[in-house]
Amino acid sequence: MALVKLKEFCIPESPGQVSACAAKYGDNALILGGGSFIHGLEARGLLSEVEALIDIRKLGLAGMAATGEGVRIGAMTTFAELEKLPELASAAWLGALKDALTYPPMQIKNVATVGGCIAASCPFFDIPTAFLALDAKLTVSGAGAKREIGLAELFAGLFENSLEPGELITEVRLAKPAGRAASAFIKLEGTANDLAIVNAAVRISVDAAGVCQEVRIALGGGVGDSVVRSASAEKLLLGQKLSADLIQHAAEAVGQDISPMEDHRATAAYRLAMAKVITRRALNQALSRLN
């Protein structure tokens, strides 16, 4: 079967033990979060070189907290737990995360972790798109050292992250934006069990006059090797008073920043057209939450 070279299943209880196991196996050690992505890799025979699995359940990385500043989410928090965060129900600025969490199938929600979903660097997942629009910051810890990075810095390419062997994501932080802000997320899917054909998340802040103070537009699902932001669309909106026409115009502009692919889910042309449609819908959805 797929894990033909597996020699060790490590269950570290301290960061030091993670480093020890990682040092022993180097690139052939794989961190195990909820295992839902790893399971798929294994079933497809893509883990034939892996020698050690490092199960990080005993590191105490699950949990979440909300403060006036924002939200902190431990890397091992599952989607199902995260859904229970009370702020999701009330805070308009977290709308994108709330929306994104409605899509994964229940079985996945019960096991998939926040750390795993971003470390996978898979452009077809939903929560990372929402996190990018929400300007997520990550705490990464390795042998002794801790560092803070932005989510975009984590993505090194298709299924590749920028972590060093033995480095872990320990926490995701979402800072509450200033002013009147709201966010929204939409996924276009073939079936409820499937990954995104395309998805889009937006976060927008406006002043009292309805002028856009800040906007972040993120797209995922086969529109690039990683989840991407649309600078072109953002530029059109920033500093402007938002109207239906302007939103439509900005949504059209996302085409300039994405490179849609063709696969069994959809053609590139369809993805391109849909990226525009759902960006517009997500913008409108966010705006409706401002009021």
Place this chain on the structure above:
Amino acid sequence: MLMTNLNVVGKRVLRQDAYEKVVGGKGFPVNFSLPGMLHGKMLRSPYPHARILRIDTSRAEQLPGVKAVMTPKDVPQIPFNPIFFMPAGSMGIHRDMLILSDTVRFAGQPVAAVAATTVAIAEQALQLIDVEYEELLAVFDPEEAMKEGAPEIHVGVKNNIRDTPSFSAGDVEAGFKDADYIFEGTYETQRVHTCYMEPRVCVSDTDSNGHITIYSSIGHLFGLRERMAYVLGLPVSKVTAVQAPYVGGSFGSKIDFAYIEALSALLSAKTRKPVRFEHTRYEDFICNARHPMKVHLKTGIKKDGTFTARYASTLCDTSAYSTHGPEVILVHAYFGLMLGYRSPHMKWEGTVVFTNNMPGGAFRGYGAPQAAFAVESQIDEICDKLGFDPIEFRLKNTPRQGDPHPFNPEWKLNSYALDECLNKGAERMGWSQRAKTGSASGAKKRGIGMAAHPLWVSGCVGFPDIYEHSGAIIRLNVDGTAYLSSATMDIGSGQNTTLCQIAAEELGLAFDSVRMAPGNTDNLPFDAPTHASRVTYSSGNAVKVAAADAKKNLLEVAATVMEANVADLEVRDGMITVKGSPAQAMSVADVVKRAESPFMVIGAQGPAPTTLKEKGTIMGISSVAPPANASPAVAEFVEVEVDTETGQVKVLRAVYAHDLGRVVNPAAAEGQVEGGLQQGIGFALMEKMLFDPETGACLTSDFLDYKMPTAVEMPSKIECIFIESNEPTGPFGAKSLAEACLIVPAPAIANAIYNAIGVRIRSLPITPEKILAALGKL
């Protein structure tokens, strides 16, 4: 008249195996194992068309744990056709497959097999087998395959045309001349898989006399025995196929022999150990699938809405081997395309073509879903264009109750309530309030559509060379219960429960007093496969006959013991009473006890003799075919919502009306309809197996690649209207349900989409991209 005083039939009983299945299903063949069992794996060709020049297995054989390796030279080269429902030597089928062959005709065809102590070792061994292939040109498109100069897939089959069946009635050209309008269109369907849950699995064991015993997830016990014996060159008595209590789905797929059954037997004979094979999901995908078809349909019509002529042609990709191609296209033509609607002039021409694609197989509906998509879509086009009401229009052109059966005029449509299906379904859906085509506003538009299937089967009586007899054995126990044994395979639709209900009703026992007792081909009477729409009607009939036989024997013993007249006795809920004097009663248990007791019984009052007449196990037995092939009739109405910006379609509601003669178990019947709709929505909107256009390799390996509707895509409202027309030839009036509920959804959905957005899509699946393209938005 419908019998109304039934105790068990018609009741929403709980399946006997429900709980057991939910907690893992001990009885599923995939959970079966034998001590010391080896594990088999197949090496598959990466090429779609090739000749094997050389196979070197020496490295594989040296791997520790490998017990045997097989290549084409090690297996009997007896050509076979995998279809179970026809005799192995039937003149009506083409035998062109081998267990392992030197010629590869589709990517993924097995070329060698290994048995090893573990699955991992077997898989590793495959990588150590060196095969030298001579690649041959391949062709995947049936139209290309027919062209001059296309690669020859089977020696001597010119232009790869396997068969060109046809039929005609009247003078179709004259009919088109009589027509006021002519409609014409081409309708295409794709390759889809049944997606049964339990993989194909088998364990073969061979004894020292060379007798083979096989445990398998197959849908036909006797077919398995027959094919095993045939391909191995053995008499059938040398093979025993053991019945699993239930199988995790078939939907038609498992009424075929795969490669694993014969390979496991050969490897078992060689190693003297039991050998198990289990397909991966990928192997299941490439085992067999519904035949893609291209139907050209032309209809002549009079101003009054009657047909003057119907012409159709069908191109069927039968794939690398004949398998079902020549058979499925006939059922498709007669029961799918032509006979459901009356027309004085008809003609149909079929072409069955070889390609280097994976094998075609049976799939619930057997050629009719492809046909109904064409016929029911075109009727909708006609009605839309000429302003006919689709329901009245259909009633004008379909058979009536009491008409001779269009396939075999010796039978009559004794029970036949298509009119009720159409009218009641329409009323429930609110058909009369249906909006005009394309009149909805907004980005998301709703539409209502319907489709009917006027003629279908309840079995296969009347078809040439197709098995259609069933048998059953009923034995009564001293505790007043009964065992029912039947070779029918319960493939998940609840056949066992249905058959127990029929037996209980006939015997006068409570439902839970009858238990299905599995057997094997050594001790069960023959039964045709679990396929077509036959089990309730045909196997059910045999069960009822066996139960009646047992009841007759029971009452005869009771009459002796009770000193009553047999004709005066009746049995109900486990009690035998003299009609009119209920005080004279005896329980079934007591009667059976007397029959099973010794000649002299010592009781509280001392020894008392029993009579010879009472002695012996009370049982009943049957082996019969039903006298006819009763037709169900169905109509389905659906409401959809089309997002005209994304092209996505959501089925919001479905109303399904079906004349099934009699509902035996309403819960199971609803389950059939829901499952049929689920497969129908998949066929209509999303399912499609994908292949590499260069190599023909199947790119669909699991359910991340293969899109089928989940619970979320299902309409929250599925309403069943079961019409009980009481079929006189069926057990307690029952006829069939199983397949029609998958035949109608695709055209009903296509018609609803048309109603919503005014765009007609004539090829399945109706993907968002096709919709946007048709709307001019992509």
